[in-house]
Amino acid sequence: MLKKLEDLKNIVANEPVKKLVLAPAHDQDSLGAVIKAASDGVITPVLIGDTEGIKQIAHENGYDITGLSIIHEPGIEASVELAVKMVSRREAEILMKGKVGTSTLLKCVLNKEWGLRTGKLLSHFALFEVETYHKLIAVTDVAMNIAPNLQEKIAIINNSISCMHKLGITNPKVAVLGAVEMVNESMEATLDAALLSKMNQRDQIKGCIIDGPLAFDNAVSIESAKHKGIKSEVAGDTDLLLMPDIEVGNVLYKSLVFFAKAKVASVILGAAAPIVLTSRSDSEQAKYDSILLASAASKK
Amino acid sequence: MITRLNHLADYIRSSGRRYRIAIAWAQDPNSIGAVLRAANEGFLEPVMLGRKQEIIKVCENLEIDYKGLNITESAGDYEACRRAVEMARSGETDIVMKGLVSTDRFLKAVMDKESGLMEPGAILSYVCALDIPAYRKLLFITDPAVIPFPDLEQKIAMIRYAIDMAGRFGIKRPRIALIGATEKVSRHFESSLDYAAICKMAERGQLPDCIIDGPVDIFLACDPESPGIKGVKTVLEGDADILLFPSIESCNPFYKGLMLFAGAELAGLIRGTFKPVVLMSRNESLLSKYYCMALACMMAETGNNQPQS
Numbered sequence: 001m002l003k004k005l006e007d008l009k010n011i012v013a014n015e016p017v018k019k020l021v022l023a024p025a026h027d028q029d030s031l032g033a034v035i036k037a038a039s040d041g042v043i044t045p046v047l048i049g050d051t052e053g054i055k056q057i058a059h060e061n062g063y064d065i066t067g068l069s070i071i072h073e074p075g076i077e078a079s080v081e082l083a084v085k086m087v088s089r090r091e092a093e094i095l096m097k098g099k100v101g102t103s104t105l106l107k108c109v110l111n112k113e114w115g116l117r118t119g120k121l122l123s124h125f126a127l128f129e130v131e132t133y134h135k136l137i138a139v140t141d142v143a144m145n146i147a148p149n150l151q152e153k154i155a156i157i158n159n160s161i162s163c164m165h166k167l168g169i170t171n172p173k174v175a176v177l178g179a180v181e182m183v184n185e186s187m188e189a190t191l192d193a194a195l196l197s198k199m200n201q202r203d204q205i206k207g208c209i210i211d212g213p214l215a216f217d218n219a220v221s222i223e224s225a226k227h228k229g230i231k232s233e234v235a236g237d238t239d240l241l242l243m244p245d246i247e248v249g250n251v252l253y254k255s256l257v258f259f260a261k262a263k264v265a266s267v268i269l270g271a272a273a274p275i276v277l278t279s280r281s282d283s284e285q286a287k288y289d290s291i292l293l294a295s296a297a298s299k300k
Numbered sequence: 301m302i303t304r305l306n307h308l309a310d311y312i313r314s315s316g317r318r319y320r321i322a323i324a325w326a327q328d329p330n331s332i333g334a335v336l337r338a339a340n341e342g343f344l345e346p347v348m349l350g351r352k353q354e355i356i357k358v359c360e361n362l363e364i365d366y367k368g369l370n371i372t373e374s375a376g377d378y379e380a381c382r383r384a385v386e387m388a389r390s391g392e393t394d395i396v397m398k399g400l401v402s403t404d405r406f407l408k409a410v411m412d413k414e415s416g417l418m419e420p421g422a423i424l425s426y427v428c429a430l431d432i433p434a435y436r437k438l439l440f441i442t443d444p445a446v447i448p449f450p451d452l453e454q455k456i457a458m459i460r461y462a463i464d465m466a467g468r469f470g471i472k473r474p475r476i477a478l479i480g481a482t483e484k485v486s487r488h489f490e491s492s493l494d495y496a497a498i499c500k501m502a503e504r505g506q507l508p509d510c511i512i513d514g515p516v517d518i519f520l521a522c523d524p525e526s527p528g529i530k531g532v533k534t535v536l537e538g539d540a541d542i543l544l545f546p547s548i549e550s551c552n553p554f555y556k557g558l559m560l561f562a563g564a565e566l567a568g569l570i571r572g573t574f575k576p577v578v579l580m581s582r583n584e585s586l587l588s589k590y591y592c593m594a595l596a597c598m599m600a601e602t603g604n605n606q607p608q609s
Contacts (some may be wrong), residue, residue: 150487151487181504182501182504182506183497183501183506185453185497191493191496191497193500194496194497194499194500194501195485195493195496197496197499198485198495198496198499199485201533202483202484202485204485212500213500229505230504
């Protein structure tokens with residue numbers, strides 16, 4: 001059972017070291033985490049960007065970049081295109097966003113000719129280490145899909161499940177979150193939750209145990225579930241929380257980080273390779289852990 | 301537990317009670333025989349509301365003894381319906397039954413907000429107990445007659461009615477199959493979406509105690525070998541007591557096919573009213589009509605109050 005994000009290192013250690021391509025790499029916010037991950041043997045980096053800029057950032061921050069693979073491409077979009085093409089050609093296994101807007105990066109990822117499309121929906125997968133929970137808990141989708149419909153929720157679950165299988169969580173327990181654990185016709189999330197549960201029972205969604213609707217408390221606390229008299233394999237032992245929409249997801253994500261001091265790693269799933277897409281506001285540690293998660297998730 | 305409709309009739313006959321039934325527009329050759337059989341057996345006391353001369357003529361044609369029959373002259377079919385409903389409301393009679401009047405006009409009187417028989421806020425539906433020789437027990441079905449395409453709320457009401465009726469037959473924790481063409485959930489089958497919600501509601505204790513699953517087809521519902529053959533895990537174990545159908549168009553042909561080809565008999569009743577209301581199809585056998593009356597008596601005996609949501 002994974003209890004700490006650091007435990008992901010055990011998965012990575014048993015695999016060939018994965019190549020991560022960072023673009024544009026002259027990025028104060030991400031370079032440090034990449035270099036630390038490289039020195040820990042989590043990944044082998046390829047840095048695409050303005051060589052001088054990269055060297056300057058390294059110098060100013062005391063990063064040792066000797067022997068690292070650096071490709072000079074000062075153009076922002078050009079560097080991303082090059083990075084995406086490398087991953088597309090399987091010359092690298094992980095894509096990481098550097099000093100570029102998310103929309104530009106996604107535009108390249110979704111390029112029909114040389115992008116990383118697989119036909120699957122792209123979704124955001126966040127893995128939390130919360131002191132008050134007995135294991136790592138994943139949350140999706142808090143950043144990518146705004147108001148997923150039923151089909152999109154199925155795709156988001158499937159993306160997450162296949163990632164969790166790679167992390168060694170063989171039959172993850174999925175809680176479909178609602179405001180209440182009862183089915184209520186005027187709360188659409190609860191109807192979708194019931195549907196997802198039934199589809200899981202009928203083997204239409206495999207490799208996991210789904211229950212929902214569950215309110216947040218009964219999803220993560222067995223006492224709370226017992227108190228409400230809920231009989232569920234998932235309640236109190238959730239591995240994955242499916243959010244009804246981005247607003248709930250994003251607020252939960254941020255409350256875990258800011259109030260519960262949770263550690264988090266996150267990655268974009270559904271493309272040909274995991275994509276590390278951290279934001280400037282993420283801590284250095286979160287960026288490092290996201291690289292670690294992407295490395296574990298790119299296990300063959 | 302009552303597992304056959306003849307047991308139901310035995311049970312009512314042996315209760316020693318006589319139930320008063322008002323028949324609206326009673327000069328109905330399709331139902332008069334069954335009414336008088338029940339009357340002769342002593343458990344039914346009919347009040348015939350209609351055209352006296354026509355009622356007598358129908359009895360003569362059918363060679364039925366009408367002497368001693370309580371016949372009350374009514375001016376028209378709707379007036380007969382209103383009067384029958386009023387009698388049940390005031391407690392003069394226990395049961396209301398439709399005679400030779402159209403279903404629409406009859407139900408209009410039953411459903412009248414001020415003078416009708418509806419429970420406040422109740423959904424009008426129909427539950428039927430089927431006695432199929434090839435099935436090991438009674439099979440309750442809903443709704444073959446009233447709600448064309450039930451939505452989620454109506455389906456839940458139908459389930460509550462069916463659970464309640466099965467309970468009166470002594471079935472404490474009925475197995476309920478939510479019927480579809482396949483066991484898969486699909487957005488192309490809207491009913492399957494409702495079924496998923498209903499199953500979860502049962503799991504969360506939002507329904508009365510029951511064992512419920514769906515969508516399932518009739519085989520998974522009623523054939524104990526089918527779940528194994530199909531590889532579908534279901535709590536029903538091919539032993540359903542109640543089948544909920546997605547529409548009248550599926551439920552109605554199901555029971556009519558069984559009656560025509562498989563020798564099934566039925567006992568059915570309107571639900572949602574606070575007094576039993578008997579509404580039968582002309583095609584039903586004399587025996588089924590007689591069972592409908594026995595069922596109405598049983599519901600009257602145990603109180604026709606609907607289960608609260």
